[in-house]
Amino acid sequence: MSRALIIGAGGVAGVVIHKCCQNSEVFTDICIASRTKSKCDKFKEELSGKTGTNITTAQVNADNVPELVALMKEYKPDICINVALPYQDLHIMDACLECKVDYLDTANYEPEDTAKFEYKWQWAYRERFEKAGITAILGSGFDPGVTGVFCAYAQKHYFDEINYIDILDCNGGDHGYPFATNFNPEINIREVSAKGSYIEDGKWVETEPMEIKRVYNFDQVGEKDMYLLHHEELESLALNIKGIKRIRFFMTFGQSYLTHLKCLENVGMTSIEPIMYEGKEIVPLQFLKAVLPDPASLGPRTKGKTNIGCIFRGKKDGKDKTYYVYNVCDHQECYKEVGSQAISYTTGVPAMIGAMMVLTGKWKKPGVYNVEEFDPDPFMEALNKWGLPWTENFNPVLVD
Numbered sequence: 328m329s330r331a332l333i334i335g336a337g338g339v340a341g342v343v344i345h346k347c348c349q350n351s352e353v354f355t356d357i358c359i360a361s362r363t364k365s366k367c368d369k370f371k372e373e374l375s376g377k378t379g380t381n382i383t384t385a386q387v388n389a390d391n392v393p394e395l396v397a398l399m400k401e402y403k404p405d406i407c408i409n410v411a412l413p414y415q416d417l418h419i420m421d422a423c424l425e426c427k428v429d430y431l432d433t434a435n436y437e438p439e440d441t442a443k444f445e446y447k448w449q450w451a452y453r454e455r456f457e458k459a460g461i462t463a464i465l466g467s468g469f470d471p472g473v474t475g476v477f478c479a480y481a482q483k484h485y486f487d488e489i490n491y492i493d494i495l496d497c498n499g500g501d502h503g504y505p506f507a508t509n510f511n512p513e514i515n516i517r518e519v520s521a522k523g524s525y526i527e528d529g530k531w532v533e534t535e536p537m538e539i540k541r542v543y544n545f546d547q548v549g550e551k552d553m554y555l556l557h558h559e560e561l562e563s564l565a566l567n568i569k570g571i572k573r574i575r576f577f578m579t580f581g582q583s584y585l586t587h588l589k590c591l592e593n594v595g596m597t598s599i600e601p602i603m604y605e606g607k608e609i610v611p612l613q614f615l616k617a618v619l620p621d622p623a624s625l626g627p628r629t630k631g632k633t634n635i636g637c638i639f640r641g642k643k644d645g646k647d648k649t650y651y652v653y654n655v656c657d658h659q660e661c662y663k664e665v666g667s668q669a670i671s672y673t674t675g676v677p678a679m680i681g682a683m684m685v686l687t688g689k690w691k692k693p694g695v696y697n698v699e700e701f702d703p704d705p706f707m708e709a710l711n712k713w714g715l716p717w718t719e720n721f722n723p724v725l726v727d
């Protein structure tokens with residue numbers, strides 16, 4: 328019997344909620360709490376009578392720690408699953424500390440005024456979580472999340488040391504719009520318009536945005552252009568995986584997406600610097616978000632598949648070894664099952680699984696951890712069971 332407080336009621340939250348409700352043996356009670364309560368109530372209505380999980384809803388401003396504390400004291404959750412936005416991470420962690428509630432999220436904290444993806448703010452909570460006897464799991468989505476579990480699995484079962492990791496995130500889906508983002512547009516555009524970077528020989532190497540391009544032929548999707556991006560899991564994996572010489576992250580983008588993005592950038596629409604407009608301060612990127620399609624509305628329109636995984640090169644018993652492990656997920660299948668496209672699905676399923684790992688004691692350890700610091704086996708098994716099966720290839724085409 329366990330109680331989960333789910334914060335946020337957007338695209339990813341929708342999947343977490345559906346998956347917790349499919350898994351009502353573990354998640355006997357959930358409370359969906361977000362800024363807009365009507366969105367929480369909508370999920371409750373949709374699932375009522377279809378699940379053994381008891382669902383309650385609440386309104387909360389997750390930037391307000393006393394409000395969060397009051398909600399946690401009233402609901403008494405065993406875990407808080409944060410699927411609001413990265414800006415809320417530290418506030419929710421503060422409330423969890425005060426109420427001694429385990430914590431899990433899918434994206435690392437970033438301050439609203441600087442697009443920087445670093446773990447330092449959340450890692451600074453380690454000692455306080457240890458002392459409070461509570462567990463925080465950082466980044467339990469797909470990437471970060473499953474990619475970290477894939478790394479831990481490769482390290483545990485196939486390598487003595489891993490020297491090179493390439494994380495490849497391919498979205499072969501088509502929603503039919505000339506330009507839309509698959510998850511929160513503000514977070515997505517901040518991520519892709521930032522400089523690229525990768526880690527080589529223990530140091531960050533910075534690139535211009537989209538400077539490094541490769542073409543890769545993805546299983547069940549086909550050939551796609553992919554670009555090197557900075558991504559948060561590089562920072563933790565470079566510390567937690569033995570023998571790393573280089574780690575990179577690539578994401579696929581279509582030409583139409585990139586042309587629109589360049590144009591929006593050139594006219595200043597992706598800026599996070601506030602400007603005055605008709606006597607009111609507005610942030611151009613937030614205004615852009617308001618005019619773009621809501622990612623949640625892409626579900627019924629998106630066709631095609633995602634393919635996300637990691638290619639490893641390293642040594643086993645003194646010999647060179649390569650290994651590729653990936654998941655392929657079909658947008659339309661996800662929509663049929665939970666009413667969301669595959670980007671939300673591939674993030675929400677691992678969030679539910681991560682929470683289950685904590686609630687069932689498999690990943691319960693006081694402190695603040697990234698997913699690759701735990702035993703990957705029960706998580707890998709759960710991926711197969713809960714909708715994200717993985718495929719292995721021991722002779723993959725490498726990325727140059």
Ligand code: NDP
Binds near residue numbers: 334338366471510674
């Ligand atoms: P959405 O914008 O669809 O949903 C965010 C939700 O958070 C909304 O319901 C929003 O409320 C709520 N929210 C925002 N601010 C507050 C606040 N102050 N208090 C309470 N609720 C608030 O985002 P997504 O579902 O697409 O993404 C959710 C998270 O998942 C993000 O952090 C994103 O970075 C992460 N993510 C991680 C991935 C991974 O693989 N690791 C991949 C994709 C996303 P309202 O409805 O009122 O706007």
